[in-house]
Amino acid sequence: MTAKGPVKGHENGDSGADAWRLFRGDGQTRTTVFPQAPPWRRFGGSAGGGTPRPRPYLIGPAEADVVNAALLLRRPLLVTGQPGTGKSSLAHAIAHELSLGRVLHWPVNSRTTLQDALYRYDAIGRLRETNLRRDREGPAAGTGRGDRAVAPEESLGIGSYVRLGPLGTALVPSAKPRVLLVDELDKGDVDLPNDLLNVFEEGEFEISELARLPEDHARVRVMTADPQTWTEVVRGRVCCSEFPVVVITSNGERDFPPAFLRRCVRLDLPEPDEERLRAIVRAHLDADDADGAAGSGLEGVDDLMRAFLARRARGELATDQLLNAVFLRRGGVDLDAEGLLDAVLHRLGGTV
Structure with a gap:
């Protein structure tokens, strides 16, 4: 079962900052309502099949x-x-x-x-x-x-x-x-x-x-x-x-x-610069907003953009990693939790 938007506290028996945590690692069984998946991870087929639905693709x-x-x-x-x-x-x-x-x-x-x-x-x-x-x-x-x-x-x-x-x-x-x-x-x-x-x-x-x-x-x-x-x-x-x-x-x-x-x-294909990255985030996430507000895909994510660009300068990162981080932030996930941002924006090459 899925629901649009971040997990609500009353749906999973949690509240506040813990509302986004579906899995707790404590061995306790819960009735969980899954939030809707990121737009690029939604599949159009029946159970057991299908491909991701077409999403905007931007190149110069x-x-x-x-x-x-x-x-x-x-x-x-x-x-x-x-x-x-x-x-x-x-x-x-x-x-x-x-x-x-x-x-x-x-x-x-x-x-x-x-x-x-x-x-x-x-x-x-x-x-x-x-x-x-x-x-x-x-x-x-x-x-x-x-x-x-x-x-x-x-x-x-x-x-x-x-x-x-x-x-x-x-x-x-x-x-x-x-x-x-x-x-x-x-x-x-x-x-x-x-x-x-x-x-x-x-x-x-x-x-x-x-x-x-x-x-x-x-x-x-x-x-x-x-x-x-x-x-x-x-x-x-x-x-x-x-x-x-x-x-x-x-x-x-x-x-x-x-x-x-x-x-x-x-x-x-070159690595997208900051302007192109912002356009990609808007194209993938703005259309998914319930209110359709233009530009809301970038609201409050400037720090994630800076972190992504800084890490990409030192190693290899993929654009969809930035999209993942923005999606989690908008869903109420605390990316400042220990090691979480590092897990999302991990390097693709070199020493892990």
Whole structure:
């Protein structure tokens, strides 16, 4: 159960300065009414699913022009910058502003391969289904039905064992381009950027398991990375009609090969200055005020702004940490309590 605004004392059996404390650490059971979550941590789906609702995303006109250049050129946008500068959020902002639907997300790690992003074929699952069918129907299962021979591909529905990955789904023909977020490409294998070159240039790929099927099985319906969504693949080839909006993020942990960089438009997101930070706080928190009072998102938070800027000069901080601090302050949380501000505005790099 949730309620808008800070926790009220009468709702939780507390009052005064302790009203915001939901958990007390004393082992006592209480009936608690949770306050409404921060705007950027509210989810639009049903229980167990959903993504955060779109929130305002602010960048400067120069950075926005770089984004537009990538859109017009149909080239991937390589976004670099410090943690917390909004690299991943940019993909969601583009999809929201241009009404391009759900963002396809491809998180990259050291074990990621291009195959993972294009499609997966569950050969083991299909083999298991073949054996189960043979056990149920006997040795003739899959070889005939009445007077007509039935190919194994037809009887087993091979499309049920093929699922397109986020990149594969982004290349499915559509009226509008899809937005694909390739998150933290620099964490992947050193050869992964080069592996992407051909797909980015050609805008297509082959599903070899479907390409080998006979002509009377040229059209196969396969699952996509979108929930409960299927698409038809013809002769095993997926070729886009509009090149997707590809946003690639990097924390600068590794340099990319020149051949890959040549095919991208590069955007380096700077850390927002104080003026931009204040605009971000207003955009995220003012719309959430019950009275809609303009500028109330910054009321009484000048000390938090100063603390954030001072700490960021010494180490690494993310903009959403400032938003967290402001949200807590506005909810009645005493950030001067021992160690609490340090826990919220903790450094992201170096010694903890």
